Amino acid sequence: MKFKDHNYQQLTAKEESIHAPFKKQSKVQIVSRIVVIALGLTVLATSFSRLTIKLFGSPELTKDELISHYLNTLETNLASNWSYAYSRDNQLAGTNLELVKWAQAQYQSFGLDSEIDEYTALVSYPIDQSISLIGNDITRNGSYSKVIYKPSLKEDIIEEDPTSKIQVPAFLGYAKSGNVTAQFIYANYGTKKDFEKLVELGVSLKGKIAIIRYGSIFRGLKIKFAQDHGIAAVLLYSDPYDDGEIVPQNGYKTYPHGFARNPSALQRGSAQFLSFGPGDPSTPGYAIKPGEEEKLGINRTDPSFSIPSIPALPISYREVTPILKTLNGYGAQIPEWQDNHGLIENFDYSMMLSLLETIMILGFQQQVIHIQALLW
Numbered sequence: 001m002k003f004k005d006h007n008y009q010q011l012t013a014k015e016e017s018i019h020a021p022f023k024k025q026s027k028v029q030i031v032s033r034i035v036v037i038a039l040g041l042t043v044l045a046t047s048f049s050r051l052t053i054k055l056f057g058s059p060e061l062t063k064d065e066l067i068s069h070y071l072n073t074l075e076t077n078l079a080s081n082w083s084y085a086y087s088r089d090n091q092l093a094g095t096n097l098e099l100v101k102w103a104q105a106q107y108q109s110f111g112l113d114s115e116i117d118e119y120t121a122l123v124s125y126p127i128d129q130s131i132s133l134i135g136n137d138i139t140r141n142g143s144y145s146k147v148i149y150k151p152s153l154k155e156d157i158i159e160e161d162p163t164s165k166i167q168v169p170a171f172l173g174y175a176k177s178g179n180v181t182a183q184f185i186y187a188n189y190g191t192k193k194d195f196e197k198l199v200e201l202g203v204s205l206k207g208k209i210a211i212i213r214y215g216s217i218f219r220g221l222k223i224k225f226a227q228d229h230g231i232a233a234v235l236l237y238s239d240p241y242d243d244g245e246i247v248p249q250n251g252y253k254t255y256p257h258g259f260a261r262n263p264s265a266l267q268r269g270s271a272q273f274l275s276f277g278p279g280d281p282s283t284p285g286y287a288i289k290p291g292e293e294e295k296l297g298i299n300r301t302d303p304s305f306s307i308p309s310i311p312a313l314p315i316s317y318r319e320v321t322p323i324l325k326t327l328n329g330y331g332a333q334i335p336e337w338q339d340n341h342g343l344i345e346n347f348d349y350s351m352m353l354s355l356l357e358t359i360m361i362l363g364f365q366q367q368v369i370h371i372q373a374l375l376w
């Protein structure tokens, strides 16, 4: 795919023609030119700062004008074309050198020096994952247990969007492999404060599965706070509430028919505890190139300080709904959480199960592999 209309040669030629007039000139000519250029720059800077003030400082610009300026900028920069170019293919770390080479070719076509560097880093890949909602009647000593619902953990294949055929399985990089069958609770955004609230209300968290919505803080930290409270596994879902105004409840159609989130969309990404150390968790603060480990006698660090010690999976709002609904009426609805009451239909945002009733449990199974991979 190509959407550039110039190449390196053309750019070089243009640069030469810019510099050419300076070659044979008197000092006076040069000075006067510099003055003209300086004046030009001053005018440019002034008008730019006026625009800047208009954009950021002055009440003259309405919200709609600001939005339209912003969108025009994206259009001028071909943001949608670039976004398409990078998302049309698999982007799983360490698996698509072709895309890297393509990006390099783009930089080169703009006349920029570009090299592809190689590093060996700890990366995780999904192998297998599943979730089952299990009905478990404790009044019969657990003798009755039956899978009531099994989400696919897959996004819809959308005819209008061929890129939807490329599906990386639902997974969160650096989450741990594990099989957990346990009761589950709803833990809002999974912030420190949210977990403290649950503790304050006497909710037992040890060994439970926490269903947490995306938003507010980085996903890895949600998992960290969960594991710090003894949670055994985490299920992260995208609540349409956190998409702001662009929701079906406001009349927006869902993708691909409109801008609202597709109900099957699930958010993958790294589960690393970013604020404890970004980058390769086995080489905190530095990076290793192929062969350096042996040559320089570098020992990789135990990564557990910055990656989860529990399994965690993402799920779509469509598929989490039947699971969350089973919590209706059980446990408190926390007043502080009601400000951000989500938009999952038929879920009252109760947080926990009552042990006295027939209980639902979640079977949570995840297998990932953590390996040293070559990254570019």
Ligand SMILES: *[C@@H]1O[C@H](CO)[C@@H](O)[C@H](O)[C@H]1NC(C)=O
Pocket (backbone or CB within 6 Å): 002, 003, 004, 078, 080, 081
């Ligand atoms: C950007 O993408 C649009 C939509 O696919 C296309 O019509 C347009 O030609 C592209 N622009 C460039 C400069 O390639």
Ligand SMILES: *[C@@H]1O[C@H](CO)[C@@H](O)[C@H](O)[C@H]1NC(C)=O
Pocket (backbone or CB within 6 Å): 139, 140, 141
């Ligand atoms: C449950 O198990 C206990 C001990 O194993 C037994 O005494 C009791 O009768 C069982 N109850 C039912 C409803 O099966």
Ligand SMILES: *[C@@H]1O[C@H](CO)[C@@H](O)[C@H](O)[C@H]1NC(C)=O
Pocket (backbone or CB within 6 Å): 177, 178, 179, 365, 366, 367
């Ligand atoms: C989880 O269960 C699956 C299927 O029974 C099994 O293949 C896998 O090894 C288990 N994983 C762990 C980490 O126990």
Ligand SMILES: *[C@@H]1O[C@H](CO)[C@@H](O)[C@H](O)[C@H]1NC(C)=O
Pocket (backbone or CB within 6 Å): 297, 298, 299
């Ligand atoms: C790496 O580990 C080996 C074996 O435990 C040890 O001999 C060596 O000194 C360590 N190297 C560094 C740089 O810590």
